[in-house]
Amino acid sequence: MKKLLLALINSVRDKKRSAKRNLKVASRNLTxxxxxxxxxxxxxxxxxxVVTAIDGLTSGMVGNLENQITQLVGGNVICQGLEWKNPETADGKVHIVNIVRDRDYIKNIVDELDIKYEYYSCFTMSGGTAIFNGKKTSLQLYGRDLEEKLLKDSFQFVSGGVDLNVKNGLIISDKTADALNLQVGDEIIYSTYTVYGQNTFADMTITGILKSNSFVNSVQAYANIEDVNEIxxxxxxxxxxxxIYLRDNNAQTKAAMMIEARIRKDHEKNPEINVTNRALxxxxxxxxxxxxxxxxxxxxxxxxEWKGVMYxxxxxxDEIPQIKTVLNIVHLVTTVILIVILLIVMVGVSNTYRMVLYERIREIGTMRAIGMGGxxxxxxxxxxxxxxxVIGALAGLIFAVIVMAIVHCIYIDNESLSFFLQKGHxxxxxxxxSxxxxxxxxxxxxSLAVLGSAKQAARMSPAEALRTVK
Structure with missing residues (x-):
């Protein structure tokens, strides 16, 4: 038993020495x-x-698109409260009222479940019309906490800024400002509807004008959530x-299922707390x-029809499934491109090592003659x-990183690409x-490309190789 163990240890040592020697010879041959x-x-x-640059660029573009939409809705897991309001007249229509009355309810659930997130946001949405000097244009107004760091960091002001001291202060896009000929300090009339569907008006003062780079954010406007709630x-x-904005994008479905299951538990105690069914x-x-x-x-x-609130x-x-599909397609396409390019390169590798085999026939014979195995x-x-x-690929990766860093510094002023850019870059x-x-x-x-040449070298007879005249 002892001799068998000793023989096994010696065999492992010989294999290690052989591997080191082979690696050393291979490295020397490259020079x-x-x-x-x-x-x-x-x-x-x-x-x-090429593959790294394409993969990095397309992933970045899809990521920027996702980030802009995430910023638009405030996060990547969204919970809204809905109330069923029956018509007051026989010929009236059912009205769904979008209200979350308890501001801390969902936040407490998220914290209780220990869901990891970067930030959360409570906001109120309102669609309406801005009117100024006989002109009007559509607005999608978001009532947000204007002190939120991520929101403030996303703002690119052309003029003005956030001013919480102004009642009904309004931040609009430069395209809205151009359409109505507005400047910071001007007052507009904002026409909209209450949560219950009645038409209402409010005077609002422009405090800031944002740089817009797409049609969607050209109609976006921001105001303090308390002001919008009052309007x-x-x-x-x-x-x-x-x-909530999760740290891990891939955890969206899991987080939504956890929140839904937790609300369903409360429904068992209180029938007026309802929740939608993701499984269905x-x-x-x-x-x-x-x-x-x-x-x-x-x-x-x-x-x-339900009683109380439906979360x-x-x-x-869920809302934009195409984003995940596009991301998966991007990785699939870049992998296919990589394989195609590498197959072309591998043809060159295979041909090169056939030439190497011919050039080193006598050398192989010498190595085999002094004891090197097949x-x-x-x-x-x-x-x-x-x-x-591997050295070539590493050089390609480093070059790709350098080129990407240079391209990132170039400002792109193109509206058609704006959704795929981050502040114009x-x-x-x-x-x-990947x-x-x-x-x-x-x-x-x-390994497959040189397999034929390597096997041919391994099968070569030392005597035959030494007799070969090149």
Missing amino acids: RNKRRNSILAVAIAFGFF IEMPEGGYSMFS AMKTNPTNIGKGIEKQIDSRKPEN GVETLY KDTRHVFTNEAVILC FTFRLSPV IIIQYVILIVLT
Whole structure:
């Protein structure tokens, strides 16, 4: 038993020594034909650079689109409160009132469940018309806490700013300002509807004008949530929506399910606390859960009627499932592009190592004659190619990072691209997981590319190799 264990230890040591020797020989061989190896490494670097840049750019563009929509709705998990209001007359229509009366209810649930988030927001939405000097334009007004750091950081003011000392202070886009010929300090009439559907008006003063870079944020406007609540007659302490911005985008569905399950527990104690059913929405609309949830609160269906408040819990991907689909397609396309480019490069690697095999026939014979095994000979060839490709890929990655940093500094003033930019700049997102997968694919394809030449070298007879005249 002792001799067997000793033999096993010696075998492991011999394998380690052999692996180190093979790696050393392979590294030394790379310096023998520097020009050819450099050209091959540059080809690999270029392929890896193209794939990394495309992956980083497309992921960054989709991420910026997601961030802008997230900023628009205040987060990536949204909870709204809805009340069913029957008509006061026989020919009237059912009215769904968007009110969350208890400002702390959802926040307490989120904290109780220990859901990890960057920030949360309570806000009130109001659609209406801005009127000034006989001109008018549509506004989508958001009542927000204007002291929220993330919101303030997202503002790009052309003039003015946030002024909480002004009653009914209004922040508008530069396009709205141009349409109505408005400046900071001007007063407009804001025409809208109360939460119960009655028409109402309010005088509002322009305190800030924002740079807009798309149609959507050109109609956006912001005001203090308490001022907006007063204008639309929101009950004291109430708001339209509660949203949280999760640290992990992939945890949206899990967080929504947890919040929904917790509210359902309260429904068992209090029938006037209701919540939508995500599981049912997934069955009725598996590709668009948001629409499935909307069906459950459709006022045209009398069977949907509820007492008290109905909490609707949705995620950003429920409302806009295309974002996740696009992100998955981006990664799939870049992986396919990587494989295609690498296959082209690997053809060059394979041809190169056929030439290397021919050039080193006598050298291989000498190494085999002094005791190097066929397996070790094969490993030398494979290690040499893998080292060359990894170095080339690393150079391509570094070059891609440098180019991406330069491109990020260039300001892009293009409205059609604005949704995919961050304050007028391209951003790049590199996923460590994607890079690791790309490296694994590279190593596998490289090993396969030199496999034929490596096997031929391993099977070569030392005597025959030494007799070969090149």
